[in-house]
Amino acid sequence: MRRGVIVLGLLVAVMIGGGVLTAGVGFELPTIQQTTNPAGSVFGATSSQALDFFLLVGFILFNVVGAGLTIAVIFWFLGRQVRLAKEMPTLEERREQEAEQLAEPSA
DSSP states (O other): OHHHHHHHHHHHHHHHHHHHHHHTOSSOOOOOEEOSOTTSOTTEEOHHHHHHHHHHHHHHHHHHHHHHHHHHHHHHHHHHHHHHHHHSOOHHHHHHHHHHHHHSOOO
C-alpha cells in the first residue's frame, strides 16, 4: 500500500512539473524556432524538418515500446512454463508412485 502511494505521488509530481514547464510559468525553456528559410540558423528548423524529426522520434518510441512489450510477453510465457515444469513430478517420483501402485494388492 505504501509503495503504491509513493509511486502515485511521484507520478503526480511529474505531471505537475510537466504542466509547469509547458505552460512557461516562472521561466522560459529554450525551444526550436521554426523558419521557412532552409539556410537559416542551425538552431532553427523548417516546418518539414520539424515534422520529419517528430515522426522519426515517434517511430523510434513506438518500436522501442513494441519490442519491450514483445520481450515482456515472451518472458511471461517462459516463466509460466517454468512454473508448470516445477510442479510436475520428477522421474524418480513417478517411478516411486508406480512401484507403490504395483506393490498394493488390487481388490
